[in-house]
Amino acid sequence: MASLKELRARIGSIKSTRKITSAMKMVAAAKLRRAQASAEAARPYAAAMRRMLGELAAATKGEEGAPRLLAGTGQDKVHLLIPITSDRGLCGGFNSNVHRLTLQTINKLQAEGKTVKLLPVGRRALNFFNREHADLIVDKVIGFSGKDVPFSVASGLGDKVNALLEAGEIDVCTLVFNKFQNAMTQTPACLQLVPMVMDDAAAKADAASTTADDAAQYEFEPDEATLLAMLLPRNLQVQIYASLLETAAGENGARMTAMDNATRNAGRTIDSLSKVYNRTRQTNITNELIEIISGAQAV
Amino acid sequence: MPIQIEIISPEKVLVSREVDMVVMPGAEGDIAAMPERAPMMLLLRGGVVSLYENDAVTDRFFVGGGFADMTATRCTILADKAEPVSEISIDNATAALEALTEAWDKADKTDISRLDVLQDKILSVRAEIEAGSSAS
Numbered sequence: 001m002a003s004l005k006e007l008r009a010r011i012g013s014i015k016s017t018r019k020i021t022s023a024m025k026m027v028a029a030a031k032l033r034r035a036q037a038s039a040e041a042a043r044p045y046a047a048a049m050r051r052m053l054g055e056l057a058a059a060t061k062g063e064e065g066a067p068r069l070l071a072g073t074g075q076d077k078v079h080l081l082i083p084i085t086s087d088r089g090l091c092g093g094f095n096s097n098v099h100r101l102t103l104q105t106i107n108k109l110q111a112e113g114k115t116v117k118l119l120p121v122g123r124r125a126l127n128f129f130n131r132e133h134a135d136l137i138v139d140k141v142i143g144f145s146g147k148d149v150p151f152s153v154a155s156g157l158g159d160k161v162n163a164l165l166e167a168g169e170i171d172v173c174t175l176v177f178n179k180f181q182n183a184m185t186q187t188p189a190c191l192q193l194v195p196m197v198m199d200d201a202a203a204k205a206d207a208a209s210t211t212a213d214d215a216a217q218y219e220f221e222p223d224e225a226t227l228l229a230m231l232l233p234r235n236l237q238v239q240i241y242a243s244l245l246e247t248a249a250g251e252n253g254a255r256m257t258a259m260d261n262a263t264r265n266a267g268r269t270i271d272s273l274s275k276v277y278n279r280t281r282q283t284n285i286t287n288e289l290i291e292i293i294s295g296a297q298a299v
Numbered sequence: 300m301p302i303q304i305e306i307i308s309p310e311k312v313l314v315s316r317e318v319d320m321v322v323m324p325g326a327e328g329d330i331a332a333m334p335e336r337a338p339m340m341l342l343l344r345g346g347v348v349s350l351y352e353n354d355a356v357t358d359r360f361f362v363g364g365g366f367a368d369m370t371a372t373r374c375t376i377l378a379d380k381a382e383p384v385s386e387i388s389i390d391n392a393t394a395a396l397e398a399l400t401e402a403w404d405k406a407d408k409t410d411i412s413r414l415d416v417l418q419d420k421i422l423s424v425r426a427e428i429e430a431g432s433s434a435s
Contacts, residue, residue, distance in 0.1 A: 038310065038311075041310060041311040041312065042310060042311070044305075044307050044312050045307045045308065045312075045377060048305075048307055048368065048375050049377060051368070052340060052366060052368050052377070055368075056340070088331050124398060151309045151310060154309075188360055216337060217338070218338045218340055219337060219340070220339070220340050221325060221326075221327060221330075221339065221340070221342065222327060222342060226342070227340060227342055227366070230342055230366070231366060234366075235378075236380070237309075242307055
């Protein structure tokens with residue numbers, strides 16, 4: 001059995017761990033609220049963007065030479081995967097879920113004979129894939145999470161994807177990130193960016209909500225093709241931005257949950273250690289008493 | 300009859316209210332959105348969006364390029380970057396202009412599409428500085 005001194009030291013150290021985890025939990029909760037607010041604030045832009053794209057896509061339908069961002073390269077050989085994680089750990093299975101889903105996707109694509117390239121976003125993803133698939137990494141973006149996500153991160157990333165696509169180095173581009181359900185749950189998901197998947201149901205709902213006052217035919221200035229060419233890269237950035245914001249919110253949610261559990265576990269450990277400590281102390285005192293009494297009787 | 304104006308940047312909604320007229324900087328010239336206008340989609344250059352109520356300008360916003368979607372009853376402006384003219388930081392804008400000018404000097408003069416992009420950005424920043432200094 002451990003000595004009283006050892007027990008005291010252990011209880012002390014677990015108590016300070018609990019202080020740290022509970023502080024981290026509160027920080028994560030505050031940041032979560034901020035992150036959720038900014039994710040909410042970014043939604044109208046994405047919605048309006050989708051509505052405009054829907055109109056434009058309908059207007060340019062059937063024309064030759066659709067932009068690559070919309071239609072892809074017409075091939076399906078080289079896939080670019082963009083796993084998005086946080087820069088820091090200590091948030092439960094948040095990052096490893098994305099890693100696992102990405103690995104599964106890589107294996108599946110490679111089994112089908114496709115070439116896979118990686119563009120990890122976030123330090124955790126970069127470190128992980130440097131160990132697993134260092135040869136596949138073409139580029140990286142790190143060092144923004146934990147703060148407010150500036151739009152410039154998303155636009156830079158969008159430009160990189162666009163450049164790779166225009167250079168013909170990739171055919172398909174997919175994001176792998178944690179969808180934010182609520183503070184407790186984040187589910188890893190894949191989102192295909194290129195070629196663009198038109199969400200028919202959402203597009204219809206948007207169209208239906210606007211048809212009442214937009215019955216007339218749209219005019220475009222400059223022409224449809226130019227507008228579409230300008231709008232598509234922007235849409236790519238907006239989609240990336242939305243997933244970055246979801247990651248930021250999810251990271252803090254996951255950390256909050258993980259730290260809450262850690263705080264509770266620390267409390268439980270302290271309780272059981274204190275019990276052991278008290279019992280040991282009691283035994284020691286009893287032993288000493290027995291020694292003193294038996295000594296006195298012997299005299 | 301008023302028109303519903305929305306100015307939205309990727310980060311947030313800046314304005315959402317009813318005004319009489321909106322004048323915005325289209326890529327091929329300024330355009331005013333008024334009620335009962337035929338629906339139109341427009342590419343914007345960097346410049347100032349003015350909101351009019353009762354024949355007077357009530358608010359001015361700088362947008363750094365973007366898109367506008369106009370219909371008979373509403374006008375949605377998707378700005379790459381947007382801020383009220385009164386909050387423009389001329390120092391920041393001047394620094395951005397210097398960086399862009401440097402990029403222009405270094406740029407490959409045969410790469411026309413790159414030069415086009417840079418030129419649009421430089422014009423947008425110049426418009427920002429102009430708008431900022433006229434406000435202060």
